[in-house]
Amino acid sequence: MTLKELGWTTELEDAFAPYREKDWVPARLIRETSINFSALFDGGEEIDCILCGRLWNAAVIDSDLPSVGDWVAIEEGNENQPHVIRAQLPRRTVFSRKMPGNSSQAQVIGTNIDIVTVVTDAGSDYNLRRMERYFTLINRSGAKAVVLLNKSDLFSKEESEKAAAEISALSPNAKVHITSALKGEGLKAIKGHLSSGITMCIVGSSGVGKSTLVNQLYGEEWQWVSEVNETTGKGRHTTTTRELVPLKSGGMLIDNPGMREIQMWMDENILRASFEDVAKLTGECKFSNCSHTSDVGCAIRGAVEDGSLNPARYESFLNLETEIEALQKRAKKRQMAVERWHKRDHRIKARNLQDRIQLEKDERGEI
Numbered sequence: 001m002t003l004k005e006l007g008w009t010t011e012l013e014d015a016f017a018p019y020r021e022k023d024w025v026p027a028r029l030i031r032e033t034s035i036n037f038s039a040l041f042d043g044g045e046e047i048d049c050i051l052c053g054r055l056w057n058a059a060v061i062d063s064d065l066p067s068v069g070d071w072v073a074i075e076e077g078n079e080n081q082p083h084v085i086r087a088q089l090p091r092r093t094v095f096s097r098k099m100p101g102n103s104s105q106a107q108v109i110g111t112n113i114d115i116v117t118v119v120t121d122a123g124s125d126y127n128l129r130r131m132e133r134y135f136t137l138i139n140r141s142g143a144k145a146v147v148l149l150n151k152s153d154l155f156s157k158e159e160s161e162k163a164a165a166e167i168s169a170l171s172p173n174a175k176v177h178i179t180s181a182l183k184g185e186g187l188k189a190i191k192g193h194l195s196s197g198i199t200m201c202i203v204g205s206s207g208v209g210k211s212t213l214v215n216q217l218y219g220e221e222w223q224w225v226s227e228v229n230e231t232t233g234k235g236r237h238t239t240t241t242r243e244l245v246p247l248k249s250g251g252m253l254i255d256n257p258g259m260r261e262i263q264m265w266m267d268e269n270i271l272r273a274s275f276e277d278v279a280k281l282t283g284e285c286k287f288s289n290c291s292h293t294s295d296v297g298c299a300i301r302g303a304v305e306d307g308s309l310n311p312a313r314y315e316s317f318l319n320l321e322t323e324i325e326a327l328q329k330r331a332k333k334r335q336m337a338v339e340r341w342h343k344r345d346h347r348i349k350a351r352n353l354q355d356r357i358q359l360e361k362d363e364r365g366e367i
């Protein structure tokens with residue numbers, strides 16, 4: 001496994017030049033735990049490493065910290081010294097979402113990703129609104145989108161094909177495939193997207209078959225997956241950490257824990273830009289104060305009726321202002337929280353300084 005097979009480029013080589021002079025070594029992060037990281041060196045050797053304090057402190061927000069997929073410069077350790085991440089190389093793409101919960105911070109799902117593959121099915125997981133949110137996040141990340149309608153063995157051909165057509169209509173650039181990870185069907189289409197140096201991040205709800213797919217593409221059991229016990233629902237291996245897996249046949253996969261919440265993390269401009277085509281139509285409505293709901297001569301409703309505008313996008317458009325308002329509120333709250341923390345930090349630092357001055361005075365016997 002060479003660096004090039006792991007996705008190393010001439011841009012990275014250039015960015016790495018100053019670190020090579022220090023005898024640091026390039027590596028790609030493949031796993032992160034709460035205390036350390038695992039990385040692959042040139043040649044495919046896997047090592048554990050820790051982050052140096054300077055990088056911890058320099059990170060203003062969590063998404064500044066190294067993440068699975070990142071390229072880093074490592075100072076090699078020995079039996080007594082751990083390997084230490086000394087620097088982080090620029091990211092080519094970043095796939096992130098809003099942190100689960102109410103925070104307005106971004107959570108990085110993976111970096112330097114070429115393709116994001118969303119796994120869903122034509123049954124209980126099927127949800128066009130959620131799909132739309134995935135597409136917005138993927139388009140913003142700089143990666144290409146692939147969608148798998150998995151578990152095709154459980155649905156009729158018509159059901160899977162209808163779902164595939166509806167998803168394709170949401171985002172014409174996305175490639176949509178029908179697969180059965182369990183039966184190994186349709187895998188060729190996914191393999192067609194993978195080649196040496198290409199990184200594919202696999203996302204989707206829990207239980208849709210992401211790990212089963214990774215196992216199939218890996219060629220052997222890479223993570224333990226077993227049938228769900230019909231009565232208890234237990235005995236299934238749920239992925240809990242994100243992990244980058246290099247394939248022998250070329251390319252890399254990032255398996256992810258299932259996502260319960262896929263939220264948009266973006267600013268108003270990006271949100272508005274994703275509805276520009278619909279906004280343009282408002283100019284053609286008969287009345288300038290058209291509410292786009294029941295008014296006569298509404299161009300937007302007309303577009304829904306003649307099939308040129310997806311009904312789900314129409315609904316999202318009607319809710320746009322409410323979503324933007326919520327977004328602004330969250331951002332404001334976060335700003336206030338940050339300011340409070342800064343004040344607290346200053347108070348602590350000031351207190352520590354006073355303590356130290358007092359201590360020094362005590363030591364010198366002063367009052």
Ligand SMILES: Nc1nc2c(ncn2[C@@H]2O[C@H](COP(=O)(O)OP(=O)(O)OP(=O)(O)O)[C@@H](O)[C@H]2O)c(=O)[nH]1
Pocket residue numbers: 150151152153154179180181182183204205206207208209210211212213225226227228236237238239240256257258259
């Ligand atoms: N019938 C059928 N079952 C499948 C298919 N793919 C996966 N499964 C089953 O679905 C269950 C969940 O599969 P996993 O691969 O663990 O799902 P996951 O997306 O990795 O789930 P999390 O790790 O919880 O996010 C397992 O029992 C699989 O055997 C498929 O194509 N058809």
Ligand SMILES: [Mg+2]
Pocket residue numbers: 210211212237238239255256257258
């Ligand atoms: Mg899994």
Ligand SMILES: [Zn+2]
Pocket residue numbers: 282285286290291292293295297298299300301
């Ligand atoms: Zn209208």
